[in-house]
Amino acid sequence: MSSTRAGSNRFLRLLHYARRYLPAAIIAVIMAAGVGLFDAFRVLLVGPIFDNVLHPGGIPHKKISLIPSEFGHFHLHLTLQQLVPSGLHNDWNMVAYALVISTLLKGICSYAGTYLASYAGFGTITDLRDDLYEIILRRSVSFFQKHTTGTLLSALVTDIERVQLAMSTVLSGFLQQFFTLVAMTALVIVLGGELAWILVIFIPLVFISMRRIGRGVRKSTRKGQDKLAEIQNILHETITGNRIVKAFNMESWELVRFRAAARRLLSANMRTVSTQSVSSPLMDLIGAVAIALLLKLGHIAINHHQMKPGQFMALIVALFKLYDPVRRFAVYYNNFQQAVGSSQAIFDFIDDEEHVVEKPDAVALTQFHDSIVLDHVGFHYSDEEGVKEALQDVDLTIRRGEVIALVGPSGAGKSTLVSLIPRFFDVTSGRVLIDGHDLRDVTLASLRHQIATVTQETILFNDTVRNNIAYGQPDVNHERILEAAKAALAHNFIEQMPDGYNTVIGEKGFRLSGGERQRLAIARAILKNAPILILDEATSALDAESESLVQTALANLMQDRTSIVIAHRLSTVRRADRIAVIEAGRITAIGSHEELLLTSPTYQKLYKLQFMNIEPTKVPDLPVSEAAE
Numbered sequence: 001m002s003s004t005r006a007g008s009n010r011f012l013r014l015l016h017y018a019r020r021y022l023p024a025a026i027i028a029v030i031m032a033a034g035v036g037l038f039d040a041f042r043v044l045l046v047g048p049i050f051d052n053v054l055h056p057g058g059i060p061h062k063k064i065s066l067i068p069s070e071f072g073h074f075h076l077h078l079t080l081q082q083l084v085p086s087g088l089h090n091d092w093n094m095v096a097y098a099l100v101i102s103t104l105l106k107g108i109c110s111y112a113g114t115y116l117a118s119y120a121g122f123g124t125i126t127d128l129r130d131d132l133y134e135i136i137l138r139r140s141v142s143f144f145q146k147h148t149t150g151t152l153l154s155a156l157v158t159d160i161e162r163v164q165l166a167m168s169t170v171l172s173g174f175l176q177q178f179f180t181l182v183a184m185t186a187l188v189i190v191l192g193g194e195l196a197w198i199l200v201i202f203i204p205l206v207f208i209s210m211r212r213i214g215r216g217v218r219k220s221t222r223k224g225q226d227k228l229a230e231i232q233n234i235l236h237e238t239i240t241g242n243r244i245v246k247a248f249n250m251e252s253w254e255l256v257r258f259r260a261a262a263r264r265l266l267s268a269n270m271r272t273v274s275t276q277s278v279s280s281p282l283m284d285l286i287g288a289v290a291i292a293l294l295l296k297l298g299h300i301a302i303n304h305h306q307m308k309p310g311q312f313m314a315l316i317v318a319l320f321k322l323y324d325p326v327r328r329f330a331v332y333y334n335n336f337q338q339a340v341g342s343s344q345a346i347f348d349f350i351d352d353e354e355h356v357v358e359k360p361d362a363v364a365l366t367q368f369h370d371s372i373v374l375d376h377v378g379f380h381y382s383d384e385e386g387v388k389e390a391l392q393d394v395d396l397t398i399r400r401g402e403v404i405a406l407v408g409p410s411g412a413g414k415s416t417l418v419s420l421i422p423r424f425f426d427v428t429s430g431r432v433l434i435d436g437h438d439l440r441d442v443t444l445a446s447l448r449h450q451i452a453t454v455t456q457e458t459i460l461f462n463d464t465v466r467n468n469i470a471y472g473q474p475d476v477n478h479e480r481i482l483e484a485a486k487a488a489l490a491h492n493f494i495e496q497m498p499d500g501y502n503t504v505i506g507e508k509g510f511r512l513s514g515g516e517r518q519r520l521a522i523a524r525a526i527l528k529n530a531p532i533l534i535l536d537e538a539t540s541a542l543d544a545e546s547e548s549l550v551q552t553a554l555a556n557l558m559q560d561r562t563s564i565v566i567a568h569r570l571s572t573v574r575r576a577d578r579i580a581v582i583e584a585g586r587i588t589a590i591g592s593h594e595e596l597l598l599t600s601p602t603y604q605k606l607y608k609l610q611f612m613n614i615e616p617t618k619v620p621d622l623p624v625s626e627a628a629e
């Protein structure tokens with residue numbers, strides 16, 4: 001019961017998105033009604049075709065009755081003469097004219113109705129997708145840790161697609177079929193009179209079998225979707241993890257896994273088909289029984305001159321036309337169910353609780369000039385599995401212009417600490433201050449404007465070198481980009497690329513070495529020219545030459561900035577003003593390299609195990625870094 005209510009709530013929310021397209025939707029409904037009306041009119045023409053045009057004894061210039069007034073309680077009387085221009089009053093002319101014009105009008109209504117209903121549907125979905133993307137894009141980091149890329153993509157692509165199908169194609173089809181159903185039911189009642197009541201006994205039969213089939217289809221479709229998701233998972237894993245598959249010679253194993261999943265999908269699909277395909281013959285059978293019964297009764301009615309043969313034919317055609325909507329409603333119902341189900345995933349993301357929220361009265365942070373203070377900072381990650389303590393009681397003051405290196409074993413909390421400064425997460429206790437402002441009191445944009453980040457993993461977009469360096473500053477002039485690239489020692493290799501600064505790089509673009517990618521990231525940070533720098537040094541060693549280029553580029557970047565560096569290189573810790581040793585979420589020692597070598601056993605151990613090993617054979621003394629010191 002509650003799930004039905006939730007379902008209808010979601011449907012209402014979907015409709016709420018459609019409000020901008022209300023005029024289009026209203027016209028679409030009118031057009032759909034037109035389709036039903038003109039279709040019914042065409043069925044009415046079957047009578048005159050039989051009784052007047054084809055009937056050998058048809059008397060010309062007699063009034064051609066479409067709806068017999070003498071039937072039942074209905075005192076409707078509609079003749080073709082009322083509808084067709086008076087110049088055309090001969091039987092064939094009138095029927096031909098009426099047939100062609102009504103078909104044309106039905107066609108226009110059908111086209112306009114489908115177009116407008118689809119416009120309303122696609123428009124609604126476009127707005128919903130835009131909203132969902134904006135909401136996802138602006139979510140805080142914890143949101144992206146909670147939801148995998150696969151589920152987010154699936155919401156943005158597959159779920160939206162399913163809702164789109166229901167809101168556009170299915171909705172427009174449903175409207176037209178609905179009005180066809182109404183019009184044909186009316187016709188059957190008007191034309192059939194008492195005969196129509198015999199059909200009432202078939203209604204429960206049709207209803208029950210449709211429901212049964214519908215339920216079966218829904219179940220098997222859902223199974224099919226699960227199987228499809230299974231296939232997508234295998235594809236995702238083996239395409240992104242292609243190197244591992246190769247390295248472990250797992251191709252055959254993966255093939256077996258894939259083929260088994262594909263076969264499961266096949267059998268799920270076939271189950272849907274076998275349930276769905278029962279519907280059409282079953283409806284035909286029920287129809288045939290109904291018509292056979294009607295034939296018997298019709299025969300009597302015609303013999304008693306209660307009905308003309310043409311009228312009886314029109315009744316049978318109207319009955320046939322009734323099936324189509326009834327048959328399709330099961331499919332539409334199924335599609336709507338899927339759409340409402342899929343919209344749940346979409347609305348769940350939209351409703352997901354936000355962790356990092358900007359206060360309404362947040363102030364803009366001015367240019368950084370004094371210090372960053374971590375005051376009794378504590379932080380824990382919380383997810384479904386529970387709470388994970390990452391930082392405890394961290395006190396640290398970083399003054400403007402300082403270089404602070406963070407060192408410590410893996411998992412100690414270094415990345416967590418630096419991610420608190422751009423407020424990727426909020427502290428769970430204590431506070432972080434920049435120039436005396438609690439980060440939670442300032443605007444996110446002004447805070448992040450002060451900070452440039454160079455991470456281990458260089459993220460390059462599928463765009464030109466120029467746009468990758470100028471990411472976030474599309475209007476910057478070319479000279480500044482050149483300067484930044486030169487300072488990052490990237491200019492030379494960029495010049496050697498096929499199109500220089502216009503070469504497209506990124507996932508599928510130009511191949512770059514690790515060192516080159518790092519220098520592009522450094523150029524990006526130099527161009528951003530933010531006063532605070534957060535640097536997560538790559539752990540993997542580059543060859544000596546690349547290493548020295550990256551180190552020089554970094555020295556240029558760090559010049560005149562306040563830097564917080566997660567350090568893995570001896571040269572970096574040597575260049576730092578102070579080194580903070582972090583262990584199990586706490587700062588256990590702080591001081592210069594020489595001091596820590598004497599006082600901190602952890603630092604001594606790290607020095608021996610980590611810095612010595614990763615260091616390239618020779619780090620040249622660099623003029624720029626000396627200048628910086």
Ligand code: ADP
Pocket residue numbers: 145381382383388389390408409410411412413414415416417
């Ligand atoms: P470091 O950078 O020093 O290697 P991290 O800051 O990445 O350490 O991690 C600190 C601790 O927090 C580790 O125990 C790690 O397992 C945990 N952790 C890191 N990220 C998450 C997360 N998203 N969810 C839960 N625990 C996390």
